[in-house]
Amino acid sequence: MSKANLYKAPRGTFDILPGQSYKWQWITEKFREIASVFNYREIVTPIFEVVDLFERSVGSTTDIVEKEMYIFTDRKDRVFALRPEGTAPVVRSTIENHLQKDGNISKLFYLGPMFRYDRPQKGRYRQFYQYGIELIGSRHPYNDAEVIWFADMFVRNLGIKDFCLEINSIGCPKCSIEYDKVLVSFFSKYKPDLCPDCHNRIATNPKRLLDCKVSKCRTIAKDAPLILDYLDQECDYHFKNVCSYLDYLNIKYDINPFIVRGLDYYNRTAFEITDTSRKTQNALLGGGRYDGLFATLGGSDTPAIGFAGGFERLIGAMEQNNLCFGNEPAPDAYLIIIGDRAVPEGLKLIMELRDKGIKTEYNIEKNSLKAQMKAAANSKARYALMLGDDEIDTKTITIKDLDKGIQNTYPQEYLITFLIKS
RNA sequence: GUGGCUGUAGUUCAAUCGGUUAGAGCACUGGAUUGUGGUUCCAGGUGUUGUGGGUUCGAGUCCCAUCAGCCACCCCA
Numbered sequence: 001m002s003k004a005n006l007y008k009a010p011r012g013t014f015d016i017l018p019g020q021s022y023k024w025q026w027i028t029e030k031f032r033e034i035a036s037v038f039n040y041r042e043i044v045t046p047i048f049e050v051v052d053l054f055e056r057s058v059g060s061t062t063d064i065v066e067k068e069m070y071i072f073t074d075r076k077d078r079v080f081a082l083r084p085e086g087t088a089p090v091v092r093s094t095i096e097n098h099l100q101k102d103g104n105i106s107k108l109f110y111l112g113p114m115f116r117y118d119r120p121q122k123g124r125y126r127q128f129y130q131y132g133i134e135l136i137g138s139r140h141p142y143n144d145a146e147v148i149w150f151a152d153m154f155v156r157n158l159g160i161k162d163f164c165l166e167i168n169s170i171g172c173p174k175c176s177i178e179y180d181k182v183l184v185s186f187f188s189k190y191k192p193d194l195c196p197d198c199h200n201r202i203a204t205n206p207k208r209l210l211d212c213k214v215s216k217c218r219t220i221a222k223d224a225p226l227i228l229d230y231l232d233q234e235c236d237y238h239f240k241n242v243c244s245y246l247d248y249l250n251i252k253y254d255i256n257p258f259i260v261r262g263l264d265y266y267n268r269t270a271f272e273i274t275d276t277s278r279k280t281q282n283a284l285l286g287g288g289r290y291d292g293l294f295a296t297l298g299g300s301d302t303p304a305i306g307f308a309g310g311f312e313r314l315i316g317a318m319e320q321n322n323l324c325f326g327n328e329p330a331p332d333a334y335l336i337i338i339g340d341r342a343v344p345e346g347l348k349l350i351m352e353l354r355d356k357g358i359k360t361e362y363n364i365e366k367n368s369l370k371a372q373m374k375a376a377a378n379s380k381a382r383y384a385l386m387l388g389d390d391e392i393d394t395k396t397i398t399i400k401d402l403d404k405g406i407q408n409t410y411p412q413e414y415l416i417t418f419l420i421k422s
Numbered sequence: 423g424u425g426g427c428u429g430u431a432g433u434u435c436a437a438u439c440g441g442u443u444a445g446a447g448c449a450c451u452g453g454a455u456u457g458u459g460g461u462u463c464c465a466g467g468u469g470u471u472g473u474g475g476g477u478u479c480g481a482g483u484c485c486c487a488u489c490a491g492c493c494a495c496c497c498c499a
Contacts, residue, residue, distance in 0.1 A: 067423070310499030
C-alpha cells in the first residue's frame with residue numbers, strides 16, 4: 001500500500017472512478033436535456049479569474065472570499081482565484097463579449113468544477129462540481145418562476161422525491177436600508193445573549209443574523225421582524241407575482257423568510273432546494289435574483305436571475321434512495337476465439353462489428369475457453385460470440401446470451417443483423 | 423478555521439493485558455472441465471498494520487508528530 005500510495009488526491013478532492021463516472025454522465029445528460037427544453041445555451045468560462053472579480057461580486061465580508069478562496073499568483077504577479085462559484089464569471093463574460101443586447105433575454109447554462117477551501121466532510125469538498133443557469137435581461141417575475149420551475153423539474157426528473165423548495169424575497173437595497181435598521185435595533189436588545197459571530201453581523205451584515213445556527217441566536221431570531229413585512233411596494237408586488245406564477249405552474253413551494261443567501265449580490269427572490277432526507281450538507285441547489293451585479297462589475301444595468309447546484313449532493317440523494325443512473329456501460333458483445341486458427345477470422349469480425357458501432361470486447365491474453373467465458377461474464381456483455389474450428393469450417397458463429405444462458409449457431413452474415421436487432 | 427473519532431490484504435473486518443511467523447469472508451488468478459461464465463471443490467499472492475519518530479527485551483496494540491477520512495461546529499453545493 002505504502003509504495004502504491006505515495007501520491008494521494010489532494011485533501012478534499014476525489015477521483016471520479018470508472019465505476020462512478022456514468023453517474024456524473026447521467027446527471028449531466030438530464031441537465032442538458034432540460035436546459036435544451038428551456039432553450040438555454042452552454043457557456044464555458046475559465047476555471048480561474050482575477051481575484052478581484054469575486055471580491056467585488058460575492059462580497060468581501062462573505063466567508064467565501066474571506067477564507068475559502070484558492071488564491072495564487074502567476075509568473076507576472078497577477079493575482080487569481082480558482083473560481084468559488086459560477087455566476088460572477090458568467091456575468092463577466094457576458095459583459096466582456098457583449099452577449100446581452102438591451103431588451104433581449106440571454107439564457108445560459110454552465111457545468112464544471114468549483115473550488116472552496118473548506119474543511120472537507122461528506123458532501124463537502126474543496127473541488128466540487130456544479131451545474132447552473134443564468135437568465136439575463138429580464139426583471140419580470142415570471143422569469144423568476146421559470147428559473148425555479150427549471151430547478152424543480154430537474155430535481156424531479158432525476159427521481160428525487162424527498163426535497164423541499166423554499167423561497168423568500170430579500171428585497172432590494174432600498175428595502176434593506178430600512179430593514180437592516182429595524183434588525184439592528186431588534187438584535188441590539190439581545191446583544192449579551194448573541195454569539196460572537198452575530199456581534200459582528202450586527203455591524204457588517206444584519207440579514208445574516210437570521211441565518212445563525214447557534215440555538216440561542218436562533219430563539220432570538222424567531223421573533224425578529226421579517227423582511228417580507230418590510231419590502232417596499234415594488235418588491236412586495238414582485239414577490240407576490242413570483243408566487244402567483246409558481247401557483248399557475250402548479251409548483252409546490254414553502255415561503256421561508258429565513259432564507260438569506262450567502263452571497264452579497266442577491267436581491268429580491270432567493271430560493272433553495274434542500275434534501276429532506278439529510279440533516280447536514282443538505283442543500284441541493286440555491287439561487288436568486290441579482291439585478292445589481294452587472295452594474296457592480298462595470299456593465300450596463302441588467303437584471304438577471306439564476307441558480308447553481310452540486311453534483312455530489314444530487315448523487316448522494318439519489319444513492320440514498322436507490323435511484324437509477326441509467327445503465328452502467330457494458331459491451332454489446334464479447335468475442336471469444338477458440339484456437340489459433342480462428343484468430344485472423346476473429347480479428348476481421350471484431351473490426352467489422354466496431355465499424356458498425358457495436359461495442360465489442362476481446363482479450364487476446366485469455367487462452368482457455370473457460371477464462372474467456374469468465375471474462376465475458378465479468379464484462380457484463382450481453383452476448384458472447386464464439387469462434388472456433390467448427391465455426392470456421394461452416395462459416396458460422398455461436399452466439400450465447402449471457403443472461404439467459406442459451407446459445408445458437410448462426411451463419412456469420414447474420415451476425416450484424418442479429419446484434420443490431422437486439 | 424475550532425473540537426472530537428478513526429486509519430490493518432483490492433475490499434469488509436479479526437488479532438486477548440504490549441508477546442514471538444498479523445488472520446477470515448468477499449473479490450481476484452489458476453486448476454478440477456484443453457468447446458462453455460455467473461453453482462461447487464482445490465490451490466495461490468494478498469501486507470513495510472497511512473507515514474515518520476519515540477517508549478520497551480519486544481509495538482498493529484502505548485506516547486508524540488504528520489497525512490488522510492469521518493462526525494459536530496462553521497459554511498454551503
